[in-house]
Amino acid sequence: MLIQNKTFCIKNLGCRTNICETNVIFDQLIKNKAINVKNFNDANICIINSCCVTNKAEQKTYLFINQAIRSSKCELIAVIGCLPQIGKLKLVHHKIGIVIGNKHKTSLISYIKKYQSKQIYNVEKFNKSDEFEKFGNFHHGSTTRAFIKIQEGCNFMCSYCIIPFARGRQHSLSHVNVLKLINLFVKNGFQEIVLVGVNTAGYKEGTKYFFIDLLKDINKMPGNFRIRISSLEPFQMNKAIVDLITSNHQRWCQHFHICLQSGADITIKNMQRKYTIQKFFKLCKYIRFKNPLASITTDCIVGFPTETSKDFNESYWNIKKINFADIHIFPYSSRPFTAASKLKSIVKDIDKKQRFIKLDKLKNDMKIQYLKKFINKKVHVLFEKSTDNNLQTGHSEYFFKLNVMTSKNLANKLLIVKIKKIIYDKVFGELSK
Numbered sequence: 504m505l506i507q508n509k510t511f512c513i514k515n516l517g518c519r520t521n522i523c524e525t526n527v528i529f530d531q532l533i534k535n536k537a538i539n540v541k542n543f544n545d546a547n548i549c550i551i552n553s554c555c556v557t558n559k560a561e562q563k564t565y566l567f568i569n570q571a572i573r574s575s576k577c578e579l580i581a582v583i584g585c586l587p588q589i590g591k592l593k594l595v596h597h598k599i600g601i602v603i604g605n606k607h608k609t610s611l612i613s614y615i616k617k618y619q620s621k622q623i624y625n626v627e628k629f630n631k632s633d634e635f636e637k638f639g640n641f642h643h644g645s646t647t648r649a650f651i652k653i654q655e656g657c658n659f660m661c662s663y664c665i666i667p668f669a670r671g672r673q674h675s676l677s678h679v680n681v682l683k684l685i686n687l688f689v690k691n692g693f694q695e696i697v698l699v700g701v702n703t704a705g706y707k708e709g710t711k712y713f714f715i716d717l718l719k720d721i722n723k724m725p726g727n728f729r730i731r732i733s734s735l736e737p738f739q740m741n742k743a744i745v746d747l748i749t750s751n752h753q754r755w756c757q758h759f760h761i762c763l764q765s766g767a768d769i770t771i772k773n774m775q776r777k778y779t780i781q782k783f784f785k786l787c788k789y790i791r792f793k794n795p796l797a798s799i800t801t802d803c804i805v806g807f808p809t810e811t812s813k814d815f816n817e818s819y820w821n822i823k824k825i826n827f828a829d830i831h832i833f834p835y836s837s838r839p840f841t842a843a844s845k846l847k848s849i850v851k852d853i854d855k856k857q858r859f860i861k862l863d864k865l866k867n868d869m870k871i872q873y874l875k876k877f878i879n880k881k882v883h884v885l886f887e888k889s890t891d892n893n894l895q896t897g898h899s900e901y902f903f904k905l906n907v908m909t910s911k912n913l914a915n916k917l918l919i920v921k922i923k924k925i926i927y928d929k930v931f932g933e934l935s936k
Contacts, residue, residue: 504548504579504618507536512546514567517554519699519733520670521584523650524608525552531612543567543574548615552608553586555669557836561586572598579618583608585669587626589839602626605670629656629671647695647887647915648731648898649688653681653717654700659736661764662775662842663804663835666701675706678717685721689728694917695756695885695898697731704739715743722747722754729885729900729917731756734802737763737786738777745786749793752883757794758902761786763801766821767814770807775842780821787825796876798828798901805862806835806855808848815858823865828873828903830866834859870928874903877922881935884920886913905930 515525543549549571554560571580581601586592588604601614604626656671706714748755790797834855837844884905886897895913919935
């Protein structure tokens, strides 16, 4: 298929790792002189980078597929990533011309070029010897933050999680290439780089170079840019990582997204997670000792098959005690191949819904409480876009969004802002002189 002058639209679902991979594909299409459009109705090529981590994400993938099928302009649908990787998708419609798994998704452009009218299906299982895929050098000008996937796969078999089946065993990009990509992005004007991975703190090169070594090398790099780190596992965190991040606010965003999943020890154990709630308390206490304003956010699952009312209440009060800045809450979703999918659930749907509502209210209360700590304080904001002519929006180093009323175009500028007021969970400030 000739790519030049073809219109394309990519829909991305799921994690930041998917976002990073979508950016790679986007750049490859632009380099091949394809034209980006915003929706499937205007696209000759419709691409869905799928997700299967929850039932909701899986259903949304099918929703996008149906939207693409209904598009009169669409000549080719490509469905890539996690959903094909777990064997959940076949070529069921003539417009779905390409289905590939995670192992070959960064080669999508070559598949599109090969495509004629015969459907292509290539989903290959991962194995222990898989090397980190070669992205090549790329940059994308559609955002102010650049993503670098430093790590892929996971060796931990948490009982609820399908990721090891969808993305394979753990492997990492060489630190030399990570540093090269950071330099490339900084030279192209990006002031924030996000390090992403399935198991980010599990970064490892050989037997002597680990995540902390990568952070130390990045810390020594010249240039005015900051680094944000995506989700971290609590059992892979240590004082050395916390010390390095909190000691250099100019280089490191003061945001720690540490996956809790449950605040009850019995549920943590049944999830086959590798920590206790007391160890999690200790980690959060140390982070706040090093930086009292540090943003600590988390993921939490409600309605795990073995979660009793007592377990949920214990989890609720421990989460309240930790006092997170924000929480991503997920109702438990049974996933194929996982150990938890074989458990008989004692949780009714109505109980799961009520637990979600209760924890969501606590989340909102904690978030507002956290944001109010910043009133009359100054933060560094990387502005990203204008929501209207007089409102500029960006992210602080603590990750929360901040709004400034001004007619100036502040896009991709890193500026000091004094926070003046919080309206519900919206933060407003003024540029510091």
